[in-house]
Amino acid sequence: MMFNDSSILNIVEKKAIENKARVAIGINFLSTEILDSLKKAQDRGYANIVIVGCKKDIENLDSESNIEIVDTDNPEKSICELLASNDVDAAVRGNIKASKVLDYLKTLMDAEKLYRIALLQTNMGRPFFFAPVGIDEGNDLASKIEHVKKSIEHIRRFDIDPEVGILSGGRSGDIGRNNKVDRTLADAEFITRYLLGNGINATNHNILIENAVKESDFVYAPDGITGNLIFRTLVYLCGGEGIGAPVLTDEYVFVDTSRARKDFTKAIMIASALTSIKTK
Template sequence: MYAIGLGENKEEVLKAYEKLKEEGIEVELIENPKLLIDKLIDGEIGGAVRGSLPSSKVIPYLRENVGKFYRASILKNPFTKGIFLLSPVGIDDISEDKNERINDKIKIIEFASNFLKNHNLEPRVAVLSGGRLGDLGRNKEVDETIYEAEEIVKHFRGKIDIIHEGILIEEYLKEGYNIIVAIDGVTGNIIFRCLGLVCKIPGYGAVILSDKNINFIDTSRNANWERYYNAVKFLAGGEFE
């Protein structure tokens, strides 16, 4: 049994629910954010999808129960047709403090790499910054993102396949990098909305990256039915289609 949160955008959630029911997958619709998480934590359901419930009600309560975690959106790469992880995508996923933010991104890369390995995919990491490398010196804030990205790459150099070539997300995807590390949660959220909600690139929602095994997928309340459907199918089968 799985559960989907039912808030705003009910019509799209119900479409996913009906499609899953046709395929024999048992799904419960839950309108109370706390009940959704309680049932997940208590083991009453095998996995939960946020559905169209508000993030501000679900995510803080989930953190109260399981501790710190990060979110990584799973999206189809439009160039390679494989999948890639985009993280962070939550506005409160990583710290505003520089040193803590770097540590958060290091943990994201470690957790995301393990996630891909568990699905028989070799992690290839691309770290985003705010401009091309040749833009260094033009803008102080952009410079800081470049220095930060270089520090992260230095931490992993020789251990994993990791690259930083500035803001060029399109080149990273063309080259098949499957972990894209955004500058921060706001930037990641905007990238997801542009790719997933505007350009309609298929996806599975955002998985939880943590040292705990949490069968929860975060989804936008503005998503179409296919994202809710894909999220439950992934929880049920653990495979990408």
């Protein structure tokens, strides 16, 4: 069933406060806005925060903040080492380099590919899960199916049985106009039928993202490039919010974020909340 506009965030917040996990965040540059968000997350009881970064590059950290710092010249590597050693319960990317930290995560997890799912919110306050968000994700049918399955599994861990909306590059009547669009139409229809055949509520919305967001809890884009553009348009042009994109793994909790972000309060909240469902 679909969650209402606030329930998923309430669920996440409640779990975060219950866990109050030790959460590391990668920081290359600490602005006043970022520091305020870290203090807010800690003051609200979401987590005990550990900044991972080079001390000489981190300014404005006053002694009253009670935020620990792990001093390092390689925060991307160090934050993964903290996860591997269980020195922290979870990690948030913060504003360190995405490609570098994700490569270290792949090594840590002995994985060739990582899947992520983003929790987004429209400017009207409508939250929904969304994937793929990485430009290297969702590029073939097999990986799309695997991604959707892993995403649904993680959403269900919040006691939500999602309505899934599948997107393509056109309407069903557009078949034959463009080979690339035809491929997305065929993939979307196959994935929708696959999910329905496995007892999952799913709808093929074609290119009608406006309907998908209204009617679905989890929306899946045609590929990672399209998904990344949708994410950036929603968040940077249309007043929406990207709360965070957890990596879909049972072993570690890592929440990806945009380097352009200045408020990591909710990303820390979701990282702390997820620590209660990891299996390692």
